[in-house]
Amino acid sequence: MxxxxxxxxxxxxxxxxxxxxxxxxxxxxxxxxxxxxxxxxxxxxxxxxxxxxxxxxxxxxxxxxxxxxxxxxxxxxxxxxxxxxxxxxxxxxxxxxxxxxxxxxxxxxxxxxxxxxxxxxxxxxxxxxxxxxxxxxxxxxxxxxxxxxxxxxxxxxxxxxxxxxxxxxxxxxxxxxGAGSYVYCRHQNLIDPTKIAIALDFGTGTIIPTVFAPGGSIEYREVLSVGGCVDLLDEIARVRELQIYEGGKLGDIELIRQGIENRSFLYGNSGISFREAYQRELMPWLKDRFSLALKTVQPWRKLAGSFVVWGGGAQLPGVAAAVEKFGFTAVADGSWANALGLQRLAQSRLERSK
Ligand SMILES: Nc1ncnc2c1ncn2[C@@H]1O[C@H](COP(=O)(O)OP(=O)(O)OP(=O)(O)O)[C@@H](O)[C@H]1O
Ligand SMILES: [Mg+2]
The missing domain is CATH 3.30.420.40 (ATPase, nucleotide binding domain)
Incomplete structure (x- = not known):
């Protein structure tokens, strides 16, 4: 051969x-x-x-x-x-x-x-x-x-x-x-596609309220002028203990992000906990952004059938319980929702083209 x-x-x-x-x-x-x-x-x-x-x-x-x-x-x-x-x-x-x-x-x-x-x-x-x-x-x-x-x-x-x-x-x-997140939430039964849906994206850099018409086309969207989760990380980076550890510099927000995501609230291997700072800073950060976001979507609130928060911010400890009081569901894997939905879109387009 x-x-x-x-x-x-x-x-x-x-x-x-x-x-x-x-x-x-x-x-x-x-x-x-x-x-x-x-x-x-x-x-x-x-x-x-x-x-x-x-x-x-x-x-x-x-x-x-x-x-x-x-x-x-x-x-x-x-x-x-x-x-x-x-x-x-x-x-x-x-x-x-x-x-x-x-x-x-x-x-x-x-x-x-x-x-x-x-x-x-x-x-x-x-x-x-x-x-x-x-x-x-x-x-x-x-x-x-x-x-x-x-x-x-x-x-x-x-x-x-x-x-x-x-x-x-x-x-x-x-x-x-957000189109991907919509598709994902529809499949998770978090969104009723026959009615208007209101979604708030809590991302790293941006907070984006979006109103989806029945079926999923975008009716309204606005990128808020305030920053996203990075503002919360920046606040925590000011903690005195972290600044002392960093020799006068602010804390490193990458390590803070990791400490929040792994739920240890520890700053790298320094042994310093920023849990208290997180608990202190979360609500003021969230309140400002959530109320600004609600204002922009107010005209549709009485018409909508689904209210969700997605983006990684939906996974921050404490956020789900806080937004639930206002009738919003925090998407459990909010950080992944968009990519998961986009993959579904890719898969179905690819299959249709065969
Ligand atoms: N599992 C998790 N637990 C806690 N927080 C999380 C988790 N996953 C992501 N986050 C936080 O959510 C924030 C936003 O993540 P996300 O993936 O939505 O940002 P992004 O898509 O990069 O930003 P943008 O949408 O502004 O472009 C991150 O700062 C991260 O710390
Ligand atoms: Mg994003």
Whole structure:
């Protein structure tokens, strides 16, 4: 038997197309894909660090990776190497780039985010991906986002000498942010699609009240002028004990986020607890934002059949009980809701196209 090298065309047919939902948040990227009948979920801090020198050792993480962009349609990335997510943070806790640093980074770093997420998954020679993504103003930015992502990208994950991966991205749809969460909540029976629904997105950078018409089209949406969860993290970062520990600097909000999410309320391995500060700061932070959000959706309150809070802020300890008093349901996996719904959209569009 003569072994022959498979041609590129053969390869594509043999590599299944996977449906992927991508929620590129200001604070956290969420990617959901179905591969081999298994759902994979990746969540990485939206952080990046370009590497200027070769590394001897490539650490790995569940929350970020290193990619070397060898070749492909993103010409400006060819020959460059980046750390993403947790690895960008640990390499340079103060000097990495955050997606929230500039509004245009949602586009500029979208490809970095997705490649970084794929690098956390078990190795594949070829990824053939059909993406449904979302962005705040999809009418304005859908085209730009598609241009940045679409195409073929040849990278080495976690070391230039590692086997290369070919990543083919096709953007099926760029939905308005929240469209995925709506789909997810409808399937969880948290939203009655025959009536108007009011949803408040408590994200890292933004609070977005949205009114959905029956069926799910967006009737009204407003990005509040106040910041999101990051303002709460910033308040906690002022705690005196943390400032002393940091030698006069404010506490590091990445460590505060982790301490809240793992429910220890501990600041890294310092042994310092910020539980009291959290308990003190949560309600004033929430009250301001919740009442502002309610004001914007007031005209629809008497007409709506469903009231939900999503985004990671819905998962902050204490939030579910507080919003319940006003008839709102906090979505238990609020941080994931959008990406999970976008993945559903991707899956059904892909199946319809077969
Ligand atoms: N499991 C959890 N427990 C507690 N808090 C959480 C949890 N998951 C996320 N959060 C908090 O919710 C916040 C917002 O997360 P989310 O994923 O909604 O942000 P984002 O989508 O990156 O931001 P934006 O929507 O503004 O672009 C984070 O700051 C995080 O600390
Ligand atoms: Mg978000």
């Amino acid at each position: 003569i072994a022959t090298q498979p041609k590129q065309a053969d390869f594509d047919q043999r590599t299944p197309i996977l449906a992927v939902g991508v929620d590129n948040g200001h604070g956290l990227l969420k990617v959901v894909l179905d591969a081999d009948f298994r759902q994979m979920k990746v969540r990485c801090p939206s952080k990046f660090k370009e590497l200027r020198e070769d590394l001897l050792d490539y650490p790995t993480s569940k929350y970020g990776s290193t990619f070397y962009y060898r070749d492909g349609d993103a010409k400006e990335l060819i020959g460059r190497e980046f750390k993403t997510g947790e690895l960008a943070y640990t390499t340079d806790p103060y000097g990495h780039t955050k997606l929230s640093d500039k509004a245009e980074y949602k586009i500029d770093y979208a490809l970095h985010s997705i490649l970084g997420a794929l690098g956390t998954l078990p190795y594949r020679q070829v990824w053939n991906l059909y993406l449904v993504a979302s962005i705040h103003n999809s009418k304005l930015f859908a085209h730009q986002l598609t241009e940045v992502l679409e195409g073929t990208h040849v990278v080495n994950f976690n070391g230039k000498a590692a086997s290369q991966s070919i990543i083919k991205l096709h953007v099926g749809l760029v939905a308005p942010e």
